[in-house]
Amino acid sequence: YDHRFGSGREGDISYLKKFEASYGFQVIEIPAQEVDEVTISSSKIRKALEAADILLANRLLGHPFSFTGKVVEGNRIGRTIGFPTANLEIEDPYKIQLPEGIYAARCGKQPAALYIGSRPTLSPNGKRVIEVHLIDFVGDLYHQDLTVEVLDYIRPDKTLEDLESLRKQISADKAEILRRFPELESTENANPPIMPMTYDAHQDHAMLHSVHYETAVVILNYNTRRHLEQYLPSVIAHSPGAAIVVADNGSPDDSILFLKEHYPQVILLDLKQNWGFAEGYNRALQQVSADYYVILNSDVQVAPGWLEPVIKALKADPSLAVAQPKILAWRPGAGVLPSDGEAYQFEYAGAAGGWIDLLGYPFCRGRIFSQREQDVGQYDTTEECFWAAGAAFFIRAELYHKFGGFDGDYFAHNEEIDLCWRLKRAGSKVSCVPESVVWHLGGGTLEYENPRKVFLNFRNSLYSLLKNEPWSKLLWLLPARLLLDGLAGARFAAKRQFKAIWAIVRAHFSFYNHLSDTLEKRRKVRQIIAQYQVGPENKKGIYSGSIILAHYLKRVKKFEDL
Template identity: 50%
Template structure:
C-alpha cells in the first residue's frame, strides 16, 4: 500500500492538465499521481498517456459528477491517505509533507486542507476553501479569508494550524479508511457542498478536520461551473437544504429549517431583482426538488443520525447572514468565533 495517492478527477480538462499536471508531478515526490477520468470527450487521456506515462489513469464508466466520480475512483485506489485535487490547481514545493506530517501526529485528524489562494490574484484567498471552512447556525458556509463573495488579501494572517469545520474539495487530504468508513460523498449532491456534508459526518463521528497554513496551492476556480452560473446556484441551495436536513438534530431541524427557508426565499427575491432572474428561479427550483426527494433524504437522515456520536464542533452559533448583510462584518476576524460548539 502506498502512503499517499493524489487523485485528480478530470472531465474535459485537457487545458488544465497541460497547465497544472506538470507542477503536481514535480512537487509530489513519493506520491502516486492518478487521473480519474469522468467520461471526458476531449483529448485528456491521450495527453496524459503521451506526455506523463508515469501518471496512472482510472477510466470511469459514467459521469456522476464530483461525488460519485470520486466514490468510484477511490474504491480502486489502495493508499493510506488520499489527496483529492482539482485539475485547475497549481501546487507549490513541499505542499504535501506539512499536511501529511500533521495528520500523522494525531490519529483523530481525519481530513485537512492547505491554504487556498487565487491563481489569478496570488495575494488573495480563493473562494473555494480559502483558509478553512465553517458553517453558521443555519448551515450557511463561509471561510477564514472569504465570507460570501468578499475575499481577503493574504498578509500571513492565516499562516497557522487550525481546527476547522470543513475542508475544501478543491484540495482535500483525507485518511482513506475514514473516507470509506463514512461511505464517501453523498452521490445525490453531484457537485458542490458534498465535502461539507462529508466533513459534518466526520465531525459527528468524533474526528477532527484541520487547516495547515504551512502548505499553499493556487486555485483557478470555476473550471466546471462558475460561481455565477445558475446551475451552481441551484446545486448550492438544494444541497444546502439536504446538508442541514441530514445532519441537524430533530430539535434543531424544527427550529432552524423554517428560518433557513425564509432566508432562502429572501435570497431568491434578491437574485431576481438585483442580480439575475435565472439565479432566483434556481433557488425556487432547488426547494421544490428538495421536497420531491424528501423520502430519499429521510433515509439518509436516519442513517446519519444513527451514526452520530457527538454534536459537531466548530459550528458558528451566530448567523453569518446577519453578521454580513446587516452588521456589515466582511472579514473573518470581525466575527466572534468563540461562539462555536467547542
C-alpha cells in the first residue's frame, strides 16, 4: 500500500497501474496490515530486532523470527564444560542484525540457547559467531541445515573470568530459558496483544497497563529533539530487552513527529503540557507497568551493558531501593561513544553517588560544589550513598509508587534527593554501581547558574529539609540555612549575577508561602514511612560536618579527602 521504488523513491502503486494494459499485468494493492492498531512495516520489525525486542518483532511478524544455517566444525570447547553447541554458518550473516547476547530459541520443538557474539571469555579479539546449544539434545548435527526460531532475549554478552565462570553462567542461562519456555510457547499460541508503539497518553490506558516489563527506561522530553537525535540511538542499541519509553511534556518542537518517524519501536507518551520533571515523571510512570524504572535524561549517552550491573545489584539485595551508574561528563560536540580508558571528569549531577552534609547541602563522590574530579578509577567500588542522580535513576517500581513518587510541587531539581531521603528514612539503601557507566551532557534544559535553576534548587532544598528533618534539628537548621543562603547571594553578587541573588530571595519567600502545604506533606510522609518501614533509618551518605566549611575554608577539593 505504501511501496515506493526507483530514483528518489518516485515510483508508487499509481505509477505501476499506468502500465497494466500496455504490459499485460495486474497490480493488486494490499491494504495496510495492523496488529492491535499498530501498522506493520518491515522497518518496525527490523528496528525491534535491532533493539532485541523479540516479543514485539515476533508479534508483528505473526511468527517467530527465524534463520537457517549449516552446522560446521567449531573449537569444541562447549562440550568440555558440558554444553555442546552447534556452530552455524549463515549464508548472509549481515542479515542477522540481533545485538550480541543470549536468546531463548527453538529448533523444531527443542528448547535452545542461542548465542551471538565474539566469545570475549575465550578470545578477546574474536570474530562474531552464531552458536546454538540444543538443551538436552543428544545426537550429531554436523553438516546439517538447522533452523533457529528466536523467542526472547535473555541477557547481553559479557566477559567472564574463566571457563568455570562460563560454565556457571551458561547453566544459569539454561535454567532461565527453561523457566520462560512454556510461557513463550503459550504466548505464541495465544497471540496476545502487543503494546502500541505510539499513542496518546489520554487514551488506551488499559492497553498500556496490559503489558508488564521487567525494566522500563523512561525518558522525559521537553523540547529536546536535538538530544533525542544524538543520544537516543545509544539507549536503544544498548538496552536490549528493556522497554524504551519517551514521555513528551508538551514540547513545542517536532520531538513527537521525529520519534514517530524514526523510532517507531519507542513507546511514546504524549503528556500534552509541560508538567515539569517531577510531575511529568509521576504522570508517565503511572502508565508504565514494570519491575524496575530507569529514569533517564534525554542528554545521556549510555555504554554497552549499562543496564545489567545495576539491575543485577537490585535483584541481589532486596533492601536496595535506588541505584545509579557512574556518571561522567559528556563533552559537547562529541559524536561517538567515548573510548575505553580515556579520562573523563565526573558529571555535576550524581558523579559516583550523591551525599548530603549536616546542613542538607548536596555533593557527590567525585564532585564538591563546582569542583569535579577526573575519573581515574578512584570510586570504582559499589558503595552506598544518600541520593542517586535523576539523570540516570534506577528504582524499584513498586517503591516509587508506594512512597508517592517525586513531589510534583518541586517542578524540577532536588526531587530525587527528597525521594531517596524518604526511602532511607524507611530503612532502604541507595547505591552507586560504577560497573555501569553513562555520560551526561548536563545543563541540557537549564544551565547550572540559570536563575530559574537557582530558584528551584534553593527552594526545593528547603522543602526537603522541612519534610524530612526532625523538629529538634530544624529549630537551628532553618535559621542557619537562611544565613548561609545569604552568603551564597553575596557570592553571586561578587560575580555580578544579580538575577541569581533575586532567585534566592524568591526561593525563600516561596518556601514560606507554602509552609502549611509542606507541613501537611511532612505528616503524610511520616505516615507512609511508618507503613512501609523495613528497618531503622539508614544514614549512610550523610557527612557529619559542613561541606561549605570543608571546601571553602579547609580547601578540600576531593571527596576522598573529606
